[in-house]
Amino acid sequence: MITSPKKGIPAFISDCTRWALSGGIGFKVYLVVLLAVIGVGAFSYVKQFQEGLIITGMSDIVSWGLYISNFTFFVGVAAAAVMLIVPAYILKDKDLHEVVIIGECVAVGALIMCLMFITMDMGGPLKVWHMIPGIGLFNWPSSILTWDVLVLNGYLALNSLVPLYILYCNYHNREPVGWKYKPFVFLSIFWAVSIHMTTAFLYQGLPARPFWNNPLLGPRFLASAFAAGPAVIMMVLIVIKQKTRYPVDINIFFKLKRIIVVSAIINLLMLFSEIFKEFYTFTHHSLSAQYLFFGLEGHDSLVPWIWTAIGLNIFGTLLFSFDPTKCNPRYLMVAAISLFTGIWIEKGFGLIIPGFIPSPMGEVVDYTPTSNEILITLGVLATGVLVVTLLIKPALAILIRYKESNA
Amino acid sequence: MKSSRKKEGQMKIKDMLENKSSRRSFMKKLSIAAAAGSAGLVTGGCGSLESSEEMGLKWEEYFKKNYRLMTQEEKDETVARLERLFKLRMDENIQMSNQEPRENVLFGYAFNISRCKGYMDCVEACVKENNLDRKAKTQYIRLFEMESGKLDPTSGDGKYHHEVPVENKFYMGVQCYHCENSPCTKACPTKATWREPDGIVVVDYDWCIGCRYCLAACPYWGRRFNWGEPEVPKEEINKKQHYLGNRMRMKGVMEKCTFCVQRTRQGKQPACADACPTGSRVFGNLLDPDSEIRYVLKHKKVFRFKEELGTDPKFWYFID
Numbered sequence: 071m072i073t074s075p076k077k078g079i080p081a082f083i084s085d086c087t088r089w090a091l092s093g094g095i096g097f098k099v100y101l102v103v104l105l106a107v108i109g110v111g112a113f114s115y116v117k118q119f120q121e122g123l124i125i126t127g128m129s130d131i132v133s134w135g136l137y138i139s140n141f142t143f144f145v146g147v148a149a150a151a152v153m154l155i156v157p158a159y160i161l162k163d164k165d166l167h168e169v170v171i172i173g174e175c176v177a178v179g180a181l182i183m184c185l186m187f188i189t190m191d192m193g194g195p196l197k198v199w200h201m202i203p204g205i206g207l208f209n210w211p212s213s214i215l216t217w218d219v220l221v222l223n224g225y226l227a228l229n230s231l232v233p234l235y236i237l238y239c240n241y242h243n244r245e246p247v248g249w250k251y252k253p254f255v256f257l258s259i260f261w262a263v264s265i266h267m268t269t270a271f272l273y274q275g276l277p278a279r280p281f282w283n284n285p286l287l288g289p290r291f292l293a294s295a296f297a298a299g300p301a302v303i304m305m306v307l308i309v310i311k312q313k314t315r316y317p318v319d320i321n322i323f324f325k326l327k328r329i330i331v332v333s334a335i336i337n338l339l340m341l342f343s344e345i346f347k348e349f350y351t352f353t354h355h356s357l358s359a360q361y362l363f364f365g366l367e368g369h370d371s372l373v374p375w376i377w378t379a380i381g382l383n384i385f386g387t388l389l390f391s392f393d394p395t396k397c398n399p400r401y402l403m404v405a406a407i408s409l410f411t412g413i414w415i416e417k418g419f420g421l422i423i424p425g426f427i428p429s430p431m432g433e434v435v436d437y438t439p440t441s442n443e444i445l446i447t448l449g450v451l452a453t454g455v456l457v458v459t460l461l462i463k464p465a466l467a468i469l470i471r472y473k474e475s476n477a
Numbered sequence: 478m479k480s481s482r483k484k485e486g487q488m489k490i491k492d493m494l495e496n497k498s499s500r501r502s503f504m505k506k507l508s509i510a511a512a513a514g515s516a517g518l519v520t521g522g523c524g525s526l527e528s529s530e531e532m533g534l535k536w537e538e539y540f541k542k543n544y545r546l547m548t549q550e551e552k553d554e555t556v557a558r559l560e561r562l563f564k565l566r567m568d569e570n571i572q573m574s575n576q577e578p579r580e581n582v583l584f585g586y587a588f589n590i591s592r593c594k595g596y597m598d599c600v601e602a603c604v605k606e607n608n609l610d611r612k613a614k615t616q617y618i619r620l621f622e623m624e625s626g627k628l629d630p631t632s633g634d635g636k637y638h639h640e641v642p643v644e645n646k647f648y649m650g651v652q653c654y655h656c657e658n659s660p661c662t663k664a665c666p667t668k669a670t671w672r673e674p675d676g677i678v679v680v681d682y683d684w685c686i687g688c689r690y691c692l693a694a695c696p697y698w699g700r701r702f703n704w705g706e707p708e709v710p711k712e713e714i715n716k717k718q719h720y721l722g723n724r725m726r727m728k729g730v731m732e733k734c735t736f737c738v739q740r741t742r743q744g745k746q747p748a749c750a751d752a753c754p755t756g757s758r759v760f761g762n763l764l765d766p767d768s769e770i771r772y773v774l775k776h777k778k779v780f781r782f783k784e785e786l787g788t789d790p791k792f793w794y795f796i797d
Contacts, residue, residue, distance in 0.1 A: 123687075128704070130702055130704075131698075276693060279693065
């Protein structure tokens with residue numbers, strides 16, 4: 071893999087492309103599978119584009135569904151990179167500094183998924199220029215959606231440019247210059263919190279929907295994201311440890327585990343607080359929670375999902391809290407997957423759909439995504455996985471080469 | 478007769494998903510009134526069949542501004558383009574207005590709960606007047622049937638399907654309340670929906686990107702989304718249209734009650750108030766001290782729905 075040192079941007083791009091795509095037969099198969107899923111998703115999207123959102127399971131009552139649920143969850147995953155950035159850059163933690171780049175790659179992939187989900191959900195995607203300030207009409211600061219557009223794109227820029235600069239320096243066998251990127255690192259820390267709070271405010275700021283109109287929504291978003299995000303990063307690190315020769319120290323897993331445990335416990339505490347408020351004194355405003363947890367007027371499509379999610383949540387938290395194997399990668403993988411899946415269901419489906427049920431006029435309907443909608447969603451998820459893969463591979467190649475030449 | 482009318486008026490979203498098999502025959506029977514004004518790129522599909530004139534008009538339509546930023550000249554131009562596009566596509570002439578709000582007018586509405594018997598003539602008139610999508614059975618107005626002792630549509634039946642009047646039941650009509658402090662317009666990321674000086678909350682269909690944030694923000698379920706391409710039989714299209722009102726919508730945009738802007742700005746009553754056989758609907762200018770609506774507000778016991786949300790609706794309920 072190590073080539074003779076070349077210089078300049080064209081060499082950087084061509085080497086990165088080569089590193090991104092090189093790999094054994096297993097890797098090739100993996101890429102083909104991802105591309106196939108993306109292809110099927112794209113095909114389904116063409117159908118949606120032609121016929122309209124009528125091919126989804128959404129209606130005037132449940133007017134946001136699978137797309138916005140996933141969008142909401144992956145904003146959380148994106149923000150989780152900050153849980154590596156703070157210790158790595160601010161607390162000067164050597165171990166986490168080794169893997170901070172992976173957190174940033176995951177953030178970029180998650181953000182691309184978020185922006186794609188938003189686009190998939192739009193009735194007029196070709197009119198998106200109406201939102202661009204200057205040529206369009208940007209309802210800022212009144213509409214929280216415009217804030218979200220700003221913070222998401224800003225965070226994407228920060229999380230792409232900082233690692234790009236560091237890798238570009240390392241590629242040319244140089245130490246990155248601190249003052250050139252450190253200010254942006256600090257900025258990205260606050261920015262990560264802001265993408266969360268803003269996305270929560272999208273829902274939290276609507277008195278029309280009592281289920282969302284709850285001041286705990288934003289903080290709970292943060293807590294769940296800081297558990298689910300590092301869980302994703304841990305999954306990626308386990309794969310890297312097993313499939314590449316990039317050294318991932320066992321200490322990194324210990325530290326990530328500690329972050330996850332604290333966040334997951336705070337998340338469960340807040341969940342308990344919400345459940346208490348909804349059910350201790352049952353009001354009209356608790357109907358959505360009733361629908362979610364127990365079903366309402368015979369409609370109970372979310373009930374099995376939410377209890378599965380809570381089960382996985384508690385199970386994952388317990389696995390992380392009491393780890394008898396002392397960071398055995400297989401054990402951690404199971405723990406990470408269960409916590410991640412639990413929060414995914416709970417923060418996605420479990421948060422968005424019940425906000426619409428019952429409707430402001432008291433009507434209760436179920437929402438079931440159509441196969442088209444599911445295929446489009448899978449296509450977006452595969453795109454995210456592909457982006458993360460194709461970013462991490464050259465990044466690791468550059469870091470390995472840089473380390474070896476400076477050893 | 479009443480019951481068949483009601484069947485037509487039923488809002489059943491699931492119907493349109495289940496009835497896909499009958500769609501083909503439905504489409505054969507009806508000529509599809511596709512959205513003449515939508516940007517050509519968005520509708521897509523039949524590019525080769527379009528004349529170059531149509532392509533050119535659609536191109537100009539795609540790049541036009543938000544309605545509120547247009548000069549009067551630009552407003553006239555877009556209306557002319559939309560009329561021409563309709564002619565090219567449907568071979569019919571429509572008259573589209575862009576009439577501005579009148580001075581010293583603020584529209585308000587009052588609904589007499591003790592008089593309404595649930596006939597649903599208002600719903601039917603609204604569907605016809607406003608060119609509402611027949612395929613999705615879109616309704617701006619909904620009537621909720623309630624038991625005595627329960628004055629809350631959320632506990633009522635919005636899908637009743639039987640002969641009226643019924644002993645010991647009463648009815649509440651709900652629609653967009655044209656709030657002064659409207660959560661929907663605040664939520665819109667592109668300023669595609671706003672409150673006009675005469676109090677009507679409108680949507681610029683061509684500017685709406687279809688994010689549906691306004692729908693989530695509305696506490697009264699006053700907004701409707703075009704999930705598919707709306708369809709109206711050619712012979713039933715109301716040709717007297719307004720840019721901000723009942724002109725043909727396209728898929729992927731929001732729409733809502735406009736207090737029949739195409740009628741009320743000409744001094745007429747909205748279609749629902751005109752059609753009501755019981756006189757339960759009172760519409761008028763809140764700034765005119767001699768208007769009937771002012772009389773109702775002064776002399777009757779009135780209340781507004783979900784007053785605690787501070788939306789300040791321009792729609793009151795009253796009891797004789």
